[in-house]
Amino acid sequence: MSNHNETQNDSATTWGGKVSPFSTSYGKLMMWFFLVSDALTFGGLLIAYGFTRHACQVAWPIGEETFNSLPFLGHGYPLLYVALMTFILIVSSVTMVLAVEAGHRMDKKGVQKWMLATIVGGLFFVGSQAWEWYHFIHGSEFGKIELADGSKAIVKGHFGEIKDFTVVEAGKHHHKGAVIKEDLLHQFHHAIEHGKLKNDTITLHDGSKALVHRAKDEHVVLVIKEDGLKYKTGQHVEKGADKMYHEVINSGTPHRVIYGANLKANEYGPTQYAQFFFFITGFHGFHVFSGVVFNFLIFLKVVEGRYHRRGHYEMVEKTGLYWHFVDLVWVFVFTFFYLV
């Protein structure tokens, strides 16, 4: 590795111009140039994110408040899942280095083993990201509310569980007295978003009306994210917060509560926040996905024995460079999107 300087140049070892720049092969050098340009793209995106964040300041969401869920375990685990994702990606980068190292010893079995591990790690990461997106899009149980003074607040606390809906006025599907026990949270959210909850009575999509049986919310705190007449951004409101929350969701006015995120609005913070989230993590996820595809194609050729016949596993090294780059970008996304 360290003997580049001593390498003799002759016609067989050079590119068309008789000299190999930097004593490296054409493919590797071009991969490096591509990675520099791709790094500029990601750099530009993250800096644009920084620009918007500095322009918005306190209204910007805090990573650990937005991402605090674990699969199967629910809320209350700030950043643990994304840390796990980061770890998975780092490990898959390690297995890639090990594949490259095995290639340098012409150890075909080793290359196969480690490349397969890398592909599995990559798939795990993409799957985790899908889960994270699902969670981000669906949002919290409380949502973000617009208070009477026009300010907007996210809600922290323990969401009172919905037990059932008891139909008090028949509609097309439900008769009076029926007890609905399925898909409660989703219907509840949908009704609130469209102003169809009043006095704890929900109007269902078939026109029937039902009484909502829900446990009391506990430890409710409103964190103001947008100024109103009375409350200012950054303020925490505890006194009477559960009453205020209850009033808002029962106001019967559409769009006073936002759940989850889309490109137009989100419950976490300014609209740009979700846009950047979708674009940056999406663009990175796309890179991971293509990396998995490249790795798989190279893996097939390793298995077939092409590189062994060729005498070197440089293709593994090149796809490895790309794979490490994907890991490198994630390290920065992790810091600037989730940590700071």
Next chain:
Amino acid sequence: MERDDIIEYSLDTHHDEATGVQLRKKIWKVTALLTIITIVEVALGAFIKQSSTLWELVKWSFIALTLVKAAYIVLIFMHLGDEKKTLKYVILLPYLVFIIYLIFILITEGNAVHTALKAIGF
């Protein structure tokens, strides 16, 4: 076209089993280091809130730790540390110059936009 076949630079990187053992040891060391850094980051993030007076310090240590991680990935995993010095600088210098300039100009501009928006009551 497989020009790679005849370029012996591709063969330069071959090494024997003994070197392999050493390299693998180095790889696992770096792995441990990167894992520890990630754990430290998450622990810091979990225990020190943004409202804390220590937050500024924590924020900058996040950024410093990220740069350490990035350096290990680029220099060890991507073997840039083993490439020729000229290649190293051709890759790193233009990028760093451009990105540092961009960070400076856009963060300054972001803060200015914030001040302007605040002045008109946003």
